[in-house]
Amino acid sequence: MNTDNGADTESPSPHIADTHELIRVYGARENNLKDISIEIPKRRLTVFTGVSGSGKSSLVFSTIAAESQRLINETYSTFVQGFMPTTARPEVDVLEGLTSAIVVDQQRMGADPRSTVGTATDANAMLRILFSRLGQPHIGPPSAYAFNVPSVRASGAITVERGAKKAVKATFTRTGGMCTRCEGRGTVSDIDLTQLYDDSKSLAEGAFTIPGWKSDSFFTVRVYADSGLLDPHKPIREFTEREMHDFLYREPTKVKVEGVNLTFEGLIPKVHKSFLSKDKEAMQPHIRAFVERAVTFTTCPECDGTRLSEAARSSKIDGISIADACSMQISDLAEWVRKVAEPSVAPLLTTLRQTLDSFVEIGLGYLSLDRPSGTLSGGEAQRVKMIRHLGSSLTDVTYVFDEPTIGLHPHDIQRMNDLLLRLRNKGNTVLVVEHKPEVIAIADHVVDLGPGAGTAGGSVCYEGTVEGLRAAGTVTGRHVDDRAALKETVRKPTGTLEIRGATANNLRDVDVDIPLGVLVAVTGVAGSGKSSLMHGSLVKDPKAAEAGVVAIDQSPIRGSRRSNPATYTGLLDPIRKAFAKANGVKPGLFSANSEGACPTCNGTGVIYTDLAMMAGTAATCEDCEGKRFQPAVLELRLGGRDISEVLAMPVTEAEAFFSVSGEARTPAAHKILQRLADVGLGYLTLGQPLTTLSGGERQRLKLATHMAEKGGVYILDEPTTGLHLADVEQLLALLDRLVDSGKTVIVIEHHQAVMAHADWIVDLGPGAGHDGGRVVFEGTPTDLVAARSTLTGEHLAAYVGA
Structure with a gap:
C-alpha cells in the first residue's frame, strides 16, 4: 500500500541518529579541561585514564554526571527544586545524548553514630x-x-x-x-572533669582549660563567672554542693550579664552540645585532641552496644x-x-x-549490618553504595564509578570486573575512572587524558581501544603493561617491633614481629585484618609511642572552599611572615580569611548570587579580579611578586622561588614545598581549593604533611590510592628515601608493584572476616612467590611472571 502523502520522507540526519548511540561533549572547560570535545559510545564500558590531576574527574563527574543530574532536577516543579541542592551548569558548550546518571563515588558515608551498613x-x-x-x-x-x-x-x-x-x-x-540509655548510639560517654577545668583555681583566675574558652567571652566563661549563681572568686574545689550542681548540671536558665540576656547552662550539657554532638573528624586538630582527652566512650551497659531496647532484643x-x-x-x-x-x-x-x-x-561478606557506616573505608563505602544498583531492573542509564577497585585485593578485582560488565550487558553505559591495568583491559573504549597534571593536563591524548592505547605512546600507553621485578637484595632489619596477642576486630590472638629499618608490606584480601593489626593493635600499643609510630590512614581531609595546600600544610604561615618582614607590616594582612581580604567578596574571589530554586551563579569579583585580597595588599611585594601571584604558583615554581638568595629566600617554606614535590604534587598551585583535589591528591597531601612529624615508624594505608601507573615508581622512590634516612615504613597495600619492592611481607588471611585474622605468611617477597601458599603469593607470582 502506498502511504506517500507528499511529505518529506528523508531519514533523520546521521547527527540526530548518533545522539542515540553517543554521548557528545563539545568544548568542556571545567577546572583544568582545555576546551576538549569527545564522543563516548553508549551501552559500552568506557575507562578514563591519565595521571592524577589530568582532568578525569573534571570530565566524568564535574561535567557529564553533573549536567545529567542538573537536567533531571530541572524536570521537577520549582516548588520541589526549592528543597533540592542547586548546582550551576558545568563549563561546557554542548552536551548531547545524556541519559540519567547514577554516581557511585568514594565519598565516605556520614559519621552519624546511628548510621550503619x-x-x-x-x-x-x-x-x-x-x-x-x-x-x-x-x-x-x-x-x-x-x-x-x-x-x-x-x-x-x-x-x-x-x-x-x-x-x-x-x-x-x-x-x-x-535503647533509652544510649539513645540508639550503642555507646555512652563519660567526661573527665579534670580536662575541663583546674579546680584549684577560681573562675576569675581562669579555671577553664577548654580550647577556645577565652576569659572575656560572654557566651562561655563570662556567663559562668558573672551569672550571680556562682562565686567567681572561690576555687572550684571549695564550691558548695548546690554550687557544684549548678556549675555542672543546672538546666538552662536565663541570666543577665552586664545588661545582656544570656542562658546559663550546666557545664556537662554545655560540653555535650558544643563538642559531642558534632562530627569529631570535622573538628580542628587541637579541638579533636581535646575531645579525645576529655571524653571516653564505653559500650552501653543497658543494651550491650546493640542500640536496641530490651523488648526488641527479646523477640x-x-x-x-x-x-x-x-x-x-x-x-x-x-x-x-x-x-x-x-x-x-x-x-x-x-x-x-x-x-x-x-x-x-561484591567482596563485603565480612562486614556486619551493625558496622557503623562512618568506619568504612572509601572503597568499602563505594561498594556498599553499589548494592542497591546490582539488582536494579533499570536499563539505558549511565553508571559512573570512581576507581571501584580501591581497597580490593588482586583476587577480588576480577569479581569487580564481572559486576561492571554485568551492568553494561543489561544495556547501560558504564563510565569508570581507573588506574588498574586489570580494569583498563576489559574496556570497550578508553579515553586517556593528560599529558600531565594540573595546567599541564586537561587534553585528550587518546580515544579508542585498549590495543590502540598500548601503541599510542601516551604516558598511560607506555606504562599499562609495566610489571615491577622482585628485588635481588633486601635490607637487613635493625630491630623488631613486637605485636603480641592482637585481638582487635577479627584478629585471632596474633603474634607477629615487625622488622624495623626496612620497607614492610602488610597484605591480604579486603577484610583479612590488615588495618586491625596496624591501626587497631600496633598504633594503640604503648610501645608504639616509644618507637615514634606515625599512622596515616584513609580518613578524608576536611576543608572549605577557602582551604588550600598552603593553609593545610602550614605553608602560608612562613609565607605571610616573609611578606610582612619585607614590607614592615603585620602578617595578618596576607590572609584572605583575615585583615587583608577583599571586602567585596570577603576573600573568596567570587560573588555568589542565590537564585532561590534556580541554580545559583558564581561570578569573579570585579573589585579584586578573583585575587581575594585588597588592592593595598596587592601592592606589597616579596621578590617582585604579590601574595596572589605567589598563591597562584605551582609547587615546583614556588620551591625555586623560596630557595633563591635575597628577600624571597624562606627556608621554612622551602622545606614544606620540597615535601609536596616529593609526593608528586609539584603541579598543584598553592592556592588551589582543597575541594577541587582528587582523592589521590588529598591522600598525598596528608602524607607530605605527616612527613614533617618526628617519627621513626610510618604506617601508610594504601598510598597508591589514586596514583597513575607512572607515578607508582615515584612513590616507591619516596618510600626508599624514607627508609634509607633511617625510618621504618609499613604500607598496607594491594598493589603488586609495592609488594614486589618491599623488603618484608606480612600476609594476613586466608580469607576475610572470621575466615581471616591470622598471619599466613611472614618473609621476603621472593619467598612468598616461591611458596605460592596464599592468595597474595599466587597473584604476586603471576604479576612478576614467576
Missing part, C-alpha cells in the same frame, strides 16, 4: 519487617525493632479545661526499639534476635536467612537473600 542499605528495613511478622514474642510493628525510633511517643491528646486553666493529657505507646526467630542477626558476618547471615522457611513472607525473604548475596558477591 544495615541502615545505609535496605537490609535493616527488611529485617525489621521480617521480625515484626515472625518474631516471638510479637512486640509490634517494624519500628519496634528500629534503634533510630524512640521507644515511646504521644499517641493522642485530650484538652481538659478547669476554669481559666487548660491542661493537656497525652497517652503514650511503645513504638520504637531505641526472636529460631532463637536469633534482630540484634544477633545484625551482628553476624553478612555471609553467615545470608546462610541463616536461607534456613528461614515461611511462605507468608516468601517475597521478602527472596529480596533479603538477594541483597545479602550481593554483599558477598
Whole structure:
C-alpha cells in the first residue's frame, strides 16, 4: 500500500541518529579541561585514564554526571527544586545524548553514630519487617525493632479545661526499639572533669582549660563567672554542693550579664552540645585532641552496644534476635536467612537473600549490618553504595564509578570486573575512572587524558581501544603493561617491633614481629585484618609511642572552599611572615580569611548570587579580579611578586622561588614545598581549593604533611590510592628515601608493584572476616612467590611472571 502523502520522507540526519548511540561533549572547560570535545559510545564500558590531576574527574563527574543530574532536577516543579541542592551548569558548550546518571563515588558515608551498613542499605528495613511478622514474642510493628525510633511517643491528646486553666493529657505507646540509655548510639560517654577545668583555681583566675574558652567571652566563661549563681572568686574545689550542681548540671536558665540576656547552662550539657554532638573528624586538630582527652566512650551497659531496647532484643526467630542477626558476618547471615522457611513472607525473604548475596558477591561478606557506616573505608563505602544498583531492573542509564577497585585485593578485582560488565550487558553505559591495568583491559573504549597534571593536563591524548592505547605512546600507553621485578637484595632489619596477642576486630590472638629499618608490606584480601593489626593493635600499643609510630590512614581531609595546600600544610604561615618582614607590616594582612581580604567578596574571589530554586551563579569579583585580597595588599611585594601571584604558583615554581638568595629566600617554606614535590604534587598551585583535589591528591597531601612529624615508624594505608601507573615508581622512590634516612615504613597495600619492592611481607588471611585474622605468611617477597601458599603469593607470582 502506498502511504506517500507528499511529505518529506528523508531519514533523520546521521547527527540526530548518533545522539542515540553517543554521548557528545563539545568544548568542556571545567577546572583544568582545555576546551576538549569527545564522543563516548553508549551501552559500552568506557575507562578514563591519565595521571592524577589530568582532568578525569573534571570530565566524568564535574561535567557529564553533573549536567545529567542538573537536567533531571530541572524536570521537577520549582516548588520541589526549592528543597533540592542547586548546582550551576558545568563549563561546557554542548552536551548531547545524556541519559540519567547514577554516581557511585568514594565519598565516605556520614559519621552519624546511628548510621550503619544495615541502615545505609535496605537490609535493616527488611529485617525489621521480617521480625515484626515472625518474631516471638510479637512486640509490634517494624519500628519496634528500629534503634533510630524512640521507644515511646504521644499517641493522642485530650484538652481538659478547669476554669481559666487548660491542661493537656497525652497517652503514650511503645513504638520504637531505641535503647533509652544510649539513645540508639550503642555507646555512652563519660567526661573527665579534670580536662575541663583546674579546680584549684577560681573562675576569675581562669579555671577553664577548654580550647577556645577565652576569659572575656560572654557566651562561655563570662556567663559562668558573672551569672550571680556562682562565686567567681572561690576555687572550684571549695564550691558548695548546690554550687557544684549548678556549675555542672543546672538546666538552662536565663541570666543577665552586664545588661545582656544570656542562658546559663550546666557545664556537662554545655560540653555535650558544643563538642559531642558534632562530627569529631570535622573538628580542628587541637579541638579533636581535646575531645579525645576529655571524653571516653564505653559500650552501653543497658543494651550491650546493640542500640536496641530490651523488648526488641527479646523477640526472636529460631532463637536469633534482630540484634544477633545484625551482628553476624553478612555471609553467615545470608546462610541463616536461607534456613528461614515461611511462605507468608516468601517475597521478602527472596529480596533479603538477594541483597545479602550481593554483599558477598561484591567482596563485603565480612562486614556486619551493625558496622557503623562512618568506619568504612572509601572503597568499602563505594561498594556498599553499589548494592542497591546490582539488582536494579533499570536499563539505558549511565553508571559512573570512581576507581571501584580501591581497597580490593588482586583476587577480588576480577569479581569487580564481572559486576561492571554485568551492568553494561543489561544495556547501560558504564563510565569508570581507573588506574588498574586489570580494569583498563576489559574496556570497550578508553579515553586517556593528560599529558600531565594540573595546567599541564586537561587534553585528550587518546580515544579508542585498549590495543590502540598500548601503541599510542601516551604516558598511560607506555606504562599499562609495566610489571615491577622482585628485588635481588633486601635490607637487613635493625630491630623488631613486637605485636603480641592482637585481638582487635577479627584478629585471632596474633603474634607477629615487625622488622624495623626496612620497607614492610602488610597484605591480604579486603577484610583479612590488615588495618586491625596496624591501626587497631600496633598504633594503640604503648610501645608504639616509644618507637615514634606515625599512622596515616584513609580518613578524608576536611576543608572549605577557602582551604588550600598552603593553609593545610602550614605553608602560608612562613609565607605571610616573609611578606610582612619585607614590607614592615603585620602578617595578618596576607590572609584572605583575615585583615587583608577583599571586602567585596570577603576573600573568596567570587560573588555568589542565590537564585532561590534556580541554580545559583558564581561570578569573579570585579573589585579584586578573583585575587581575594585588597588592592593595598596587592601592592606589597616579596621578590617582585604579590601574595596572589605567589598563591597562584605551582609547587615546583614556588620551591625555586623560596630557595633563591635575597628577600624571597624562606627556608621554612622551602622545606614544606620540597615535601609536596616529593609526593608528586609539584603541579598543584598553592592556592588551589582543597575541594577541587582528587582523592589521590588529598591522600598525598596528608602524607607530605605527616612527613614533617618526628617519627621513626610510618604506617601508610594504601598510598597508591589514586596514583597513575607512572607515578607508582615515584612513590616507591619516596618510600626508599624514607627508609634509607633511617625510618621504618609499613604500607598496607594491594598493589603488586609495592609488594614486589618491599623488603618484608606480612600476609594476613586466608580469607576475610572470621575466615581471616591470622598471619599466613611472614618473609621476603621472593619467598612468598616461591611458596605460592596464599592468595597474595599466587597473584604476586603471576604479576612478576614467576
